[in-house]
Amino acid sequence: MSSHRRSVRPLAFSLAGACAAALLAVQPAAAFQTGADIPTVRQTLGYDSGQEITRAADVRRYFEALRAAAPDRMAMGDYATTWEGRPLFWAAVGSPANIARLDQIKADARALADPRRTSPQQAAALIADQPVLVWMAYSVHGNEISPADAAMQAARRLLTDPTAQAWLANTVVVFVPTQNPDGRERFLNSFASGRGSLPNPDPASAERDEPWPSGRYNHYLFDLNRDWFIQTQPETQGHAALVRDWRPQVVVDSHEMGSDETFFFPPEAEPLNPWIWPRTLENRALFGRNTGARFDAAGLPYFNRKVYDAFYPGYGDGWPGYLGAVSMTYEAGSARGLAARRSSGEVFTYADTVRAHLTATLATIETASRNHDRLLNDFYAYHRDGVAGRGAYVLSRASDPAAADRLAGLLVRSGIEVGVARQAFACAGQHRAGDYVVNLAQPQRRMAEVLLTRDVPIPPAFLAEQERRRARGLGDEIYDVTAWSLPLMFGVDATRCDSAPGVAVEARGPELVTPAAVQNAEARYGFLVAPGSAQPRFLAAALQAGLTVNSADQPFTQNGRDWPAGTLVLPKAGAPADLIATLNRLAADTGAEVTGVDESWVERGAGFGSSDVVRLRAPRIALAWDSPAAPDAAGATRWMLERDLGYPVTPIRTANFGDADLAHYQVLILPEGRDYASVLGEAGVKALHDWVSRGGTLISLGTATRLLTDPDSDMLASRRETGALDKDEDKPAAPARIANQTDYAALLAHSDHGPDSVAGVLARAHVDPDHWIGAGLPETLNVLVRGADIYAPLKRGEGVNAVRFEGSDTLLASGQLWAENQAQLGYKPVVMVETLGSGQLIAFTQDPTVRGYLEGLKPLFANAVFKGPAHVSPRW
Numbered sequence: 001m002s003s004h005r006r007s008v009r010p011l012a013f014s015l016a017g018a019c020a021a022a023l024l025a026v027q028p029a030a031a032f033q034t035g036a037d038i039p040t041v042r043q044t045l046g047y048d049s050g051q052e053i054t055r056a057a058d059v060r061r062y063f064e065a066l067r068a069a070a071p072d073r074m075a076m077g078d079y080a081t082t083w084e085g086r087p088l089f090w091a092a093v094g095s096p097a098n099i100a101r102l103d104q105i106k107a108d109a110r111a112l113a114d115p116r117r118t119s120p121q122q123a124a125a126l127i128a129d130q131p132v133l134v135w136m137a138y139s140v141h142g143n144e145i146s147p148a149d150a151a152m153q154a155a156r157r158l159l160t161d162p163t164a165q166a167w168l169a170n171t172v173v174v175f176v177p178t179q180n181p182d183g184r185e186r187f188l189n190s191f192a193s194g195r196g197s198l199p200n201p202d203p204a205s206a207e208r209d210e211p212w213p214s215g216r217y218n219h220y221l222f223d224l225n226r227d228w229f230i231q232t233q234p235e236t237q238g239h240a241a242l243v244r245d246w247r248p249q250v251v252v253d254s255h256e257m258g259s260d261e262t263f264f265f266p267p268e269a270e271p272l273n274p275w276i277w278p279r280t281l282e283n284r285a286l287f288g289r290n291t292g293a294r295f296d297a298a299g300l301p302y303f304n305r306k307v308y309d310a311f312y313p314g315y316g317d318g319w320p321g322y323l324g325a326v327s328m329t330y331e332a333g334s335a336r337g338l339a340a341r342r343s344s345g346e347v348f349t350y351a352d353t354v355r356a357h358l359t360a361t362l363a364t365i366e367t368a369s370r371n372h373d374r375l376l377n378d379f380y381a382y383h384r385d386g387v388a389g390r391g392a393y394v395l396s397r398a399s400d401p402a403a404a405d406r407l408a409g410l411l412v413r414s415g416i417e418v419g420v421a422r423q424a425f426a427c428a429g430q431h432r433a434g435d436y437v438v439n440l441a442q443p444q445r446r447m448a449e450v451l452l453t454r455d456v457p458i459p460p461a462f463l464a465e466q467e468r469r470r471a472r473g474l475g476d477e478i479y480d481v482t483a484w485s486l487p488l489m490f491g492v493d494a495t496r497c498d499s500a501p502g503v504a505v506e507a508r509g510p511e512l513v514t515p516a517a518v519q520n521a522e523a524r525y526g527f528l529v530a531p532g533s534a535q536p537r538f539l540a541a542a543l544q545a546g547l548t549v550n551s552a553d554q555p556f557t558q559n560g561r562d563w564p565a566g567t568l569v570l571p572k573a574g575a576p577a578d579l580i581a582t583l584n585r586l587a588a589d590t591g592a593e594v595t596g597v598d599e600s601w602v603e604r605g606a607g608f609g610s611s612d613v614v615r616l617r618a619p620r621i622a623l624a625w626d627s628p629a630a631p632d633a634a635g636a637t638r639w640m641l642e643r644d645l646g647y648p649v650t651p652i653r654t655a656n657f658g659d660a661d662l663a664h665y666q667v668l669i670l671p672e673g674r675d676y677a678s679v680l681g682e683a684g685v686k687a688l689h690d691w692v693s694r695g696g697t698l699i700s701l702g703t704a705t706r707l708l709t710d711p712d713s714d715m716l717a718s719r720r721e722t723g724a725l726d727k728d729e730d731k732p733a734a735p736a737r738i739a740n741q742t743d744y745a746a747l748l749a750h751s752d753h754g755p756d757s758v759a760g761v762l763a764r765a766h767v768d769p770d771h772w773i774g775a776g777l778p779e780t781l782n783v784l785v786r787g788a789d790i791y792a793p794l795k796r797g798e799g800v801n802a803v804r805f806e807g808s809d810t811l812l813a814s815g816q817l818w819a820e821n822q823a824q825l826g827y828k829p830v831v832m833v834e835t836l837g838s839g840q841l842i843a844f845t846q847d848p849t850v851r852g853y854l855e856g857l858k859p860l861f862a863n864a865v866f867k868g869p870a871h872v873s874p875r876w
């Protein structure tokens with residue numbers, strides 16, 4: 001790009017250069033404008049577009065200025081507010097006639113998306129009158145800066161350039177210019193405080209070298225481009241609801257990548273998710289072809305079919321595709337500031353990257369306009385293909401109703417129709433009234449399949465290539481997790497039936513919690529709450545409300561009813577006067593069943609006054625924050641405690657652990673992160689060690705467990721394994737003569753060769769029912785396995801392997817796992833608990849808080865945090 005930097009190129013879409021208008025059967029451009037009355041970026045913000053990186057609030061200010069200048073051709077609205085209080089907005093640009101009837105256009109798009117109520121004849125009539133909806137979303141990663149500035153230029157172009165205006169005869173463009181303003185402002189604050197007198201292209205210069213956690217993430221450090229189907233964050237929740245309301249036919253998510261790269265647009269790299277509608281892939285290629293032509297005309301380099309695959313459905317170009325849109329990712333090599341130097345020495349500017357994204361945006365709108373009929377007909381056909389589906393999924397409420405309820409609500413938030421069975425029914429087994437039925441003869445069939453199916457296989461040819469690469473010591477090309485089956489992640493039993501059950505159903509709404517109420521509120525002794533996914537939220541709230549909460553480590557039978565280990569016991573004695581009101585509020589908020597009992601007498605098992613029933617106290621929790629914690633992991637752990645469970649936590653910068661008064665805390669969490677030892681330093685590690693010895697509960701997540709097992713810190717008896725079952729301690733020196741290819745390959749193998757890294761699979765783990773940390777959990781949990789860390793089990797006398805992987809032949813639940821990892825993972829620990837002095841270590845070898853989306857592991861994590869401190873006797 002830099003070689004073109006100083007040359008004055010004709011703009012790709014100048015009046016003279018573009019011939020698209022001639023190809024369009026458009027209405028005469030009655031609303032032709034020269035643009036003199038449409039403000040420029042300079043007129044509104046004081047600089048030429050591309051000369052500064054526009055602040056999030058100023059992006060909005062500019063769009064408001066455009067709308068004020070052309071109110072008949074623009075509409076704007078807010079769709080959510082970020083954690084830091086910034087409004088998230090959309091801006092539609094279209095012809096005056098279309099802007100005046102946006103509600104009708106949205107309704108008609110939704111009608112096209114439901115062929116059960118829209119016949120082909122009706123659809124044809126709608127399409128003749130319906131603009132194609134093009135959804136242009138930008139800068140979801142806050143340090144991917146140029147897309148938002150390109151959106152500003154593109155919107156102005158649509159209002160001023162006659163060629164672009166002509167496209168609006170049959171097209172409405174909806175801009176979502178800043179999907180992550182909190183992250184953008186974090187980037188801009190570090191950029192602004194680091195910049196000097198001239199833009200500095202050196203990647204090491206402070207202005208371009210972002211401090212932890214970087215601007216990529218939102219406030220809670222979520223990667224919003226992984227969150228689309230789980231919708232944990234306000235940015236994604238709002239955006240997903242907006243897309244469901246508008247139902248666009250084309251969706252583009254515009255990003256940036258490393259400064260050495262050029263520009264990417266589809267066709268994507270393999271693997272392609274087999275649930276993507278084949279016609280969608282053809283249409284992505286159609287857009288790619290035209291964008292390529294526009295890039296060639298502008299002299300801009302680009303690539304396709306590499307790096308960016310189409311397998312994981314939680315991307316901004318994944319999820320909307322299962323709602324029938326032609327959804328695409330665009331990526332520009334980032335200046336990460338106002339100028340950047342490539343490794344080759346070339347320098348390019350921020351304005352260059354803005355221009356590249358502008359070119360891609362305009363090419364997209366042009367292609368949509370030229371293919372209006374095709375895109376709308378395909379959109380209708382996508383949903384006809386859906387309703388032609390057969391079979392159903394049944395989601396059971398039997399084992400964990402709260403988890404099933406949450407899952408059902410989330411499916412509805414992805415546009416899937418979910419029914420609640422009115423009575424018991426059969427469908428590949430017996431099911432109860434209240435179970436959820438997802439009939440696959442529905443418009444969003446592919447969305448339902450891709451989220452509910454147990455396993456989505458990677459195409460064999462792609463896999464064979466990955467094995468070839470691995471054999472040669474090249475990394476694999478899998479971009480993200482290969483398993484996301486929601487029933488597995490939620491611990492909900494799902495049954496696939498070949499034909500839909502005939503049972504009558506009631507439509508399920510998008511709510512995530514079914515409110516409960518206290519049963520037997522007049523009870524004399526107190527109240528019991530069984531384990532399950534509602535319990536952690538109830539427990540966190542009950543502790544904060546100051547209620548007396550005990551937890552049974554063993555099961556018991558009372559008044560003829562069996563209660564599992566992990567049941568909470570809340571006695572009435574000494575409780576505040578408003579106990580019942582508080583319990584009713586908590587039951588309504590969390591869905592937890594709260595049952596009153598008249599006496600503490602048990603017929604069998606844990607007596608309420610025995611040592612099997614422990615008193616839980618509200619712990620003060622500290623969380624390691626800042627490097628070396630992975631930002632998204634630290635953020636997800638914090639979000640899960642603060643927002644998902646609703647419990648406060650103190651983040652402490654890791655480097656300051658040595659100085660902090662840790663005695664104030666009962667629980668300390670090290671989120672996933674490598675090399676804590678070097679950031680903590682000797683003093684920090686010693687402070688941690690001393691704090692645990694005096695009675696603290698130290699919880700390590702994922703790669704943070706390396707610190708505990710490191711021979712230098714020597715806190716946990718387990719060690720991280722290297723050498724995939726390969727015990728050769730002494731490598732022989734290279735022989736003088738290498739006899740054959742096999743010997744040659746063996747010689748080249750890495751010296752401390754561990755297993756290859758795994759992008760992410762769901763693996764089955766077995767819970768020790770006798771240990772308090774697993775109390776009340778299902779016997780089998782599904783754990784997301786990522787990376788290559790595998791640990792040796794603790795021996796008896798050292799500690800307890802409270803959760804361990806199943807044997808290698810049964811452990812894989814879903815996803816692509818390399819054979820040697822599968823062999824080595826069998827029976828290895830997932831959670832180890834070991835006493836250290838008066839305290840304890842709880843080591844998770846895989847992160848249970850990842851992306852906040854493993855609903856089935858939340859009770860396990862909550863047990864560690866809230867029940868852990870009840871199982872030590874501190875000496876503070």
Ligand SMILES: [Zn+2]
Nearest residue numbers: 141144255256
């Ligand atoms: Zn990105």
